[in-house]
Amino acid sequence: MHSTGYLFYSGASGGFGITSAKAEDSVTLSLDGYKVSTFLLKGNKENSLVLPLLVKKASQPEKRLMSLARDIKPAELAKFSVGGETYSSLRENDYMEAAKFPTIDFAVNTDKASYSNIRRFINMGSTVPPDAVRIEEMLNYFALEYEQPEAGQDFSIRTSLSECPWRPANQLFYVKLSARKLDMAQVPPSNLVFLIDVSGSMDMPNRLPLLKTAFKLMVNNLRPIDTISIVVYGGTVGVWLQPTSGVEKEKINKSIEELSPGGSTAGESGILAAYRLAESTFIPNGNNRVVLATDGDFNVGQTSEEALERMIVQQRQKGIYLTCLGVGMGNYKDSKLEVLAKKGNGNFAYLDNEKEAEKVLVKELTQTMYSVADDALLHVSFYPANVKNYRLIGFDNKFSALSAEGDGLLEGGEVGSGHTLMAIFELTPAEKYDSSAALAKIELSYKHPNDSLQQKLIREVTDSRIQSFQTLPYTYRMAAGITLFGSVLKESRFVKPANLQDVLTIINPISNQDDLVQQELIALVEKAKKIYYKGKASKLKPNLFW
Template identity: 85%
Template sequence: MTLHSTGYLYYSGASGGFGITSAKVEDSVTLQLDGYKVCTFLIKSTKENNFVLPLLVKKASQPEKRLMSITRDLKPADLARFSVGGETYSSLRENDYMDAGKFPTIDFAVNTDKASYSNIRRFLNMGSTVPPDAVRIEEMLNYFTLEHETPAPGEDFHISTNLSECPWRPANQLFYVKISAKKLDFTQIPPSNLVFLIDVSGSMDMPNRLPLLKSAFKLMVDNLRPIDTISIVVYGGTVGVWLQPTSGGDKEKIHKSIEELSPGGSTAGESGILAAYKLAESTYIPNGNNRVVLATDGDFNVGQTSEEALERMIVTQRQKGIYLTCLGVGMGNYKDSKLEVLAKKGNGNFAYLDNEKEAEKVLVKELTQTMYSVADDALLHVSFFPENVKNYRLIGFDNKFSALSAEGEGMLEGGEVGTGHTLMAIFELTPVEKYDSSASLATIELSYKLPKDSVQHKMSKLIKDSHIHSFQTLPDTYRMAAGISLFGSVLKESRFVKPANLQDVLTIIQPIAKTDNLLQQELIGMVEKAKKIYYKGKASKLKANLFW
């Protein structure tokens, strides 16, 4: 539940009870529950309030049907049976160990979203525990710059791997796969046709919503070029073009237009996005970066029929070369947001902006990664050799239970990869008792398409060298990645890392965190905050449980 006057989130206990404090006689709340429609209600402190959430009608286009990873030769419906009961707090099913002899190959999308990390930071800054299904470990890893490696001349990607001891399970190993995308020369990047679609409804009238977006877009505009074109469409009390197509060089005019935005009225999202795409089509730049940038504080909800038509329209526009990027502010659990699935349909990405520093990171420092892609429909395919690997488990890239049900078998969709992006995927391996030095460890295949091209490209790598690093001698980039994944796993209350705790996370990351790396220092601060929240009164006495 979200209390609108404060923006705070509340979660019911085992009995379904809430404890809520509001300084207002009248307030409004948004209620969310898996399987039910998200609704906003007016509440009055002077009387008892009763609300009923209507059941959602299952639709083929629901975001839950989209798979993040899939094990070959294993039906999603059968995969659901591997789940351990009792974890009813989460709609995500954490990836389990797979028998490399029966199911040697796993496929997963190259996911470049980073929103989960900033969402986790927001919860911790509020002094709140983090909902387990708000933790997406692959997005936490994406948030950090993990030592980009330049691809060879003529190549679009560089693939590197490493193998080490597993700090939370000494008998196992961690296998790291790092993918680095080529960096585009900013001076040679094609012109952009950007349409900002901004929610100016009444709910945006909070410091961490419309004012934050205004600051974010002004920072972004400062880094655009005269050859770029900017337009603004707003939706709230009315829908309309706020700024006609304008050169990126006319910064004063664009800044003035952004500054004059003010909130008011109700949301009219469907009309807004239709108007934005219509404008993007009218200013389309052949071979350019044509993109709608949607910014809002809540789910982009429309009627059932309109929703399906809207998604089809977004897919059609993607096929024409107009992509969709979504920015969320002041929201609840973004993973339940319609924004994420719309961004995927539009072959774009989704970021959560919880403060101005994050806005600067996404829209200034990482502007090219956010807005310019080097590959579409990117998928990784990893096959393990049973001669050396008994079982394997992909960390992160978890699927929702409903995507694994018999009636909801989902499709695995590839992802868009921005220029210079580095992806880290980590597997936990159970080795065979007797290692076969003549056999390989794994094969890695990356399949993708170039932007606006239908030809599929592939590059592969055979991993023969199975040298196992002790965890202490592993390069810092990989140790930091392991620490980040352990942080996410502990927040998710993962059964696979017990008895590890947050002190173990600090034991891994503190010795290698660079004093001049603000993101790494912030990570340490977040783990310290989490210790105080999760181990109330016991944080100072918490001992590390790992021995490695």
């Protein structure tokens, strides 16, 4: 409402009331899938307001942004999108001038699919498609030293500033976010609908058999108050397991074991059936979620992808979220699952082996299935007195979204219980740098699940002292090493001439011998050296400056 600046949110049924001291007042209405519109309200009559539907070509995916510098005009945005290299559909974030564009906004989420997908390529002896490398998801994969938020807070925010290993004149600014851990004794009951692809394309060991193993692992953690259902789609679409209490583990596991592949794929019908079932067993204030498991090779039947995505958004607004699990190789549709998960305000993981399935659905079950925050966005504002330019590493936008006419839409993400996120910026310091002056302001905006009230957490970074990279806590150095690994795989122009030996120079001295995930990372970098440098790996020398 323009006269007061107040925000009003409709309930699940779409009804709400607005009071005003004026006989006439103006309001701006917004709803996903519709054009934001401003109207004049008159208090002495019934007001009928219609929001125009956003009409897009069904063949074109919706152009959503992962990050966006504020106050940048469409013409300038297009200019940024054509300057510099692009790889497939993703374009790396470039340096932004802090004096002109001090604030950048980006979505917070717990997606981890990119790292396990990269691992699959390297273990197959293959190079990694640059577009498959999403650095923020690589960082999400690792446990970067969780820090408990203060009492009564949903998040803790920690920052650090160090030298930049691959560009001596620059700095690395780390923003570390840890979400509070839910007390499982207090977690509300879950209404989970497994939507499982049983089409012919799933008839491979690393597809349906892997998913069956994964879901049986997860079933062991279900509580009596939890409800589980299974919908299958392939040669036919139907309810495979009617809503069943988590206490009936033997019945659920038997149902999973009897799944068999065959037929073509009718993804649209399966998703519609799963959501209908989730609605029929909806638990108010519970954890209502559809878990889609597929190689992504599904058609959408008679409905356009746009209509399918709009339906998922509508279900999200009703409180039913979507988690996507990808499997397989060859026809695995990474981008399609990523988009659906974002529309459903859920997360996205890729399962390449049983160990990964156990990690996602057992060890990190609360991060995967139980959210602490929805529509989470980080807003970072740099002070030009100390920062000349900044570059957000990762959170890259699709080239089509940047080059599109009109405004791209920035959506917040879902953050799971106990998740730690790391965002890293590369900074070019101002000429008259003052270590005693403030560096940046950080604002986190989010909503609690099933709540429309926006929450905010603000931190002022008043300490601009630059720490030697070698004296940084191991968590931040490990994060920098993972970031460099992803950047080299992307063939990023921003880290040249750094190479994979430089990655090992960072992570080898600080790796924990007892941490299997860290040891696997080192082995993966060693394998990548042999693939990318073809016999020259043993002669490769580090280029880092320290």
